[in-house]
Amino acid sequence: MTPGLNAAKFVVREKELEQALGALLAGRGMVIVGPVGVGRTAFLAAVAARLNASRYAVVWTSATEASRELPFGAFTGLLGVTEQVSQGGLVGALLRRAEGRTPVLVIDDAHYLDPASAALALGLAHEREVRLLITARPDAPMPDAVVALWKDRYLRRLDLEPFGLDGTTRLVRALLDGVAAGPTVRLLHGWTGGNPLFLTELVRHALATGRLVTEGGLWWWRGALSVPPRLAELFDGWLRGLDHAQRDALAAVALGEPLPLALLDAVAPGVVESLEERGLLRSADGDGRIVVRPAQRMLGAALRHRLPGLRRRRLCAELLTAGADAVDPVQRARWQLDADHPPEPGTLLRAAALTCRHDPELAARLARRALERTDLAAPVLAAALVELGDPDQARQVLRNAGPRARLALAAHRCWAERDPSGAHADLSALPGAAAAGLDALVLLFAGRTAEAEQTAAEALRAHGPGLASARLAHLLARVLAGRTAAAAAVAPRTGDELAGYALARLWRGEDVRLPLGDLAFGRLPHAPGSAAARHIAEAGLPDTEWSLLSGYAHTLAGEPDLAVARLREAVVQQNGGHRLFRTEAASWLAMALLAQRRPADAAAVLAAHPPDAIALLPGLSDQATGALAAARGDLPGALAAYSSAAATARSAGAHTLELTALTELRWLAPGASPDRLAALLTSVDAPRLAAEAAAALAVSRGDPGELLEHAAHLEKLGLTDRAARLAEAASSTGGDRRGEAVLLVSRLRGHAAVAVTGSVALTPREMEIAALAADGRSDREVARALGLSVRTVQSHLARIYRKLGVHSRRDLPFRR
Known part of the structure; x- marks a missing residue:
């Protein structure tokens, strides 16, 4: 590219x-x-x-x-x-x-x-x-x-307005001659406001400087915002004629955007209105106070880049003196570093924790400075280094920190080194609530769902609901075990908990607000309104739904094109940093590609991202392998893979995943495991997934009424292929509902005779004639309406009656 x-x-x-x-x-x-x-x-x-x-x-x-x-x-x-x-x-x-x-x-x-x-x-x-x-x-x-x-x-x-997001997407695609990842497009749109000139210059500059790179077949932005020289010259023209006080005010806003108006007036009094009149600043209400930003995002970046060191140091010192408590810890920490003030380790640590997920470069800088004062900064620094792709240095930082970093070292062993068994052994030897909560999460990602739930429950009983790691592990384990109603009844407190809560609601077939993912890295979710979300918003990074769960939600909704777009992004995101959901992203993407009938692409994804020891959803990778085998016509391979997936999930105690694996097995082999699947339907509380399982069981019973009821339900869920399969099964049984079944097949197959079993669907012309005849029109009236001969209409009606198993117009199960 x-x-x-x-x-x-x-x-x-x-x-x-x-x-x-x-x-x-x-x-x-x-x-x-x-x-x-x-x-x-x-x-x-x-x-x-x-x-x-x-x-x-x-x-x-x-x-x-x-x-x-x-x-x-x-x-x-x-x-x-x-x-x-x-x-x-x-x-x-x-x-x-x-x-x-x-x-x-x-x-x-x-x-x-x-x-x-x-x-x-x-x-x-x-x-x-x-x-x-x-x-x-x-x-x-x-x-x-x-x-x-x-x-x-x-x-x-x-x-003529700047582009909206759609226009930005089209221009970026034209400039790159390729597809940019959704988060990158949103990032570019947020920085440029959709201005075509700014977009064009920024994209070309990013290509020349290596800030736009290709990963997973998509273009991604990597690194900090850098202002193209041509735009920097344009901004210089905007600043002509400003006096010293006005330039100080603009620079202060650039260093602290969004800056409270009261704080700006304290540093550069009496000039804000003149700058707003010139179109260089804009003000807005924020959390009950007026805040000020540069009128254009890239203007602020240009001002920061060109600000001389001594002037930067003076302005940051003045901002700290005037009221550092009025801004969030990240801005306060930045000012402390730039003003060369004695750092406050607590402020630096809070700021590093807030930025670790979406700006690990800044987090690493802040944590290194804090580490000069306290070993408590080592875990945050190590986490930032892993996000930046340097797990070896992260491990060394944790080892150098000594006993205080033992928990973080165990977490590093689990996720960065992909050794959950070793991490579990390390944590089992450590006392305290934090070790117990972390151990529950390690067990969960090691595919030991039931053990994770038990460990988390014990930790919560012993140490209370404030233990976030145990609370998260308990929530996720209950979702995987099939107790989605209980999981969805608990209000989530964090972005991670919101992801578990959302998964429970998706499996229940309920509407849900998905967690957000930042646009820079997007590997982990955060909740709207959280401290991290507020900081990301204040940094000017627009939010979007977390790619991983958004893609899976589109899969469940029967929207494979949207699912593939989001899951392609998720695979790239989860292939870096701690790679928590690497297996889930690759497996879900492969299955979405198979829904698009692209088995070669699905096989390439699975080959490039083989499963390892870390997976939240036991047996999911085997399900993806089974789906691929089925798409290739390898029925024995598909049955073996789905059987393995069901056994893995059952052994782990992840009965929701066992249900989905046995459901797929049943669709492929109608006589497979009916008793176990029926038993799971009584114990797993996941109505959305249970609907597919119950429909699969109905196929072998062959009752046309039951088959049509399940077909209607699956159609509402967006599962049109399976709904059509049920309707075809109902049509093949004969009986007085055969005509209804044929018409349902016709609609679900898009009025095309493409069913795998020798379709009985009506053609588009037959659908038109049946509709008119069912309205009571004579053969001659139907012929006149459609521009056909009477004999042609009569021939069509004979075929329609034969397909539907009826004998006259009055029996047609169809109304327009």
């Missing part, structure tokens, strides 16, 4: 293009208003390219700061050397250029027009022979005559 860095890209705005063309064809023209970088000139070029060159002649001129100093400066180039500028003269010059066509005069950057040129443009709007296309910036002073063009309704006004 090597995109061309110099290729100009324009993303078509179809709706706006149609409006502009309509204004030209049906009226006198249009004024396009939009901020710097929104693509006004490119939009004009796109409009001009759509015009019929045999009917319209496009003539361009641009106003500039230099031309504003000359009367009629923007139009002198359109006239001969000896011609005097006048409305009539300009119209004549345009008509001569047009050579019998309608002239379209394009005036770019009309906000720079001198008063005489602006008056002339207003006069041209009265001319029937000429059409106008004019652009202007909304934030620049405009001559009254330009404003009158739309205010007095001579021309229509079109406000």
Whole structure:
């Protein structure tokens, strides 16, 4: 994937293009208003390219700061050397250029027009022979005559806005000539506000500097925000004319965004309003107080990058003195480091913990400084180093910290070194509540669900519900064991608990708010409103649903395309750092690809990400292997894999996973394990999953009424393929519900005869004829309505009756 860095890209705005063309064809023209970088000139070029060159002649001129100093400066180039500028003269010059066509005069950057040129443009709007296309910036002073063009309704006004997320996605795809990961697109959109110029420059700069890289077939942003040189020059122009106090205020906001207004007034009094009027700052209400940010995210990054060291040190010291308690620990810790103040270890530790998941580089910097004062910083530093891909250094940090880091060392052994058995042995030898809670989580990820639940329950009885690790392990173990109602009844306190709670609700078939994942790394979930979520929001990183669980939710909803998109992201995310859910991401992605009928791609995913000793969902990797074997037509291999998955889950005590494995086994082999599956249906409380299991059992009983009821239920759940299979089974049994079953097959198969058992589905034409006949129309009326012969209608009806097992119109089980 090597995109061309110099290729100009324009993303078509179809709706706006149609409006502009309509204004030209049906009226006198249009004024396009939009901020710097929104693509006004490119939009004009796109409009001009759509015009019929045999009917319209496009003539361009641009106003500039230099031309504003000359009367009629923007139009002198359109006239001969000896011609005097006048409305009539300009119209004549345009008509001569047009050579019998309608002239379209394009005036770019009309906000720079001198008063005489602006008056002339207003006069041209009265001319029937000429059409106008004019652009202007909304934030620049405009001559009254330009404003009158739309205010007095001579021309229509079109406000060209920055892109929304969809437009940003299309432009980024065009610039990269490939697909960017959803979190990266959202990150770019958040930084640029959807401004096409900013997006284009940022993407090209990131490609040149290695901040955009490909992983898992997707483009990902890696590293801190870096401002492209061309945009830095643009921002320098915005700052011209600012005095020292105004520059200090802007720099202070950049160092602390979002900065409380009261704190900014204490550092740089009396200048905030002037900066807001110039469009350099924006204010908003935040947690009951007014906070201030740079008007553009990248302006703040440019200011921080170019801030001289001594000035940075002075401003950070002033901010600390003026009221460091008014900001979150992360900002306070940054200021302490930049001001070279004696660090507060507690502040540094809290800040490192808040940033470890989404900004491990900053977390490592803060934790290293804290480690100079206390060994308590070692676990946070080690966690940040693992997220940064350096588990060996992380282990060394923990070893150097001595006894205080023994818990963290055991956690490192489990997840970073993929040795849960060794970690369990280490934790079993350690006393205290923290060791017991962590041991429950280790057992859970080692595939020992029942033991994890017991250990967590004992820890909670001994040490109370405040033990977060035991509480999380207990919640997840109950979900896996099949007690989803009990798990969903407990309000989650953390992002990790919200993930377990959401999984329980998904398996129950209930609506649920999914946990969030930050856009930088996104490996672990966090809850809306949590301290981490607030800090991420204040850092300007927009939230999105956690990719892993979002992808799985789309799979359950029967939306494989959306599932694959999110799970591709999850596989990349879970392949770095602590890799907690690496097996789940790869297995779910493979199964979503199989739902798209892409077995080769599913096989590649499973081969690239083989299972190891860490997995939250016992037997899931075997289920993915079984699904792949079934897709390839390897029935013995599929049966063996699903049998292994069911045995693994049963041994672990993860009965929800055993239920899903036996359900798949039953769909492949209707006589397989009926007693065990029936027993699980009475003990596993997961209605969404139980619906598939009950339907699989119904196939062997062959009762058409029961089969149709299950088919209707599965259709509501989005499982149309399996619903169609049940309906086909019902249609093959005969009886008085055969016609109903055939019609259901027809609808579920998309009116196409593609069923695997020699379909009895109606064709699209047969569906039309059946609908009309069922309404009581005669053969002749049906023929007239569809443009067919009467004999053709009668032939179709004979086939319809035969397929549905009925004898007349009155028996058709169909109404329009």
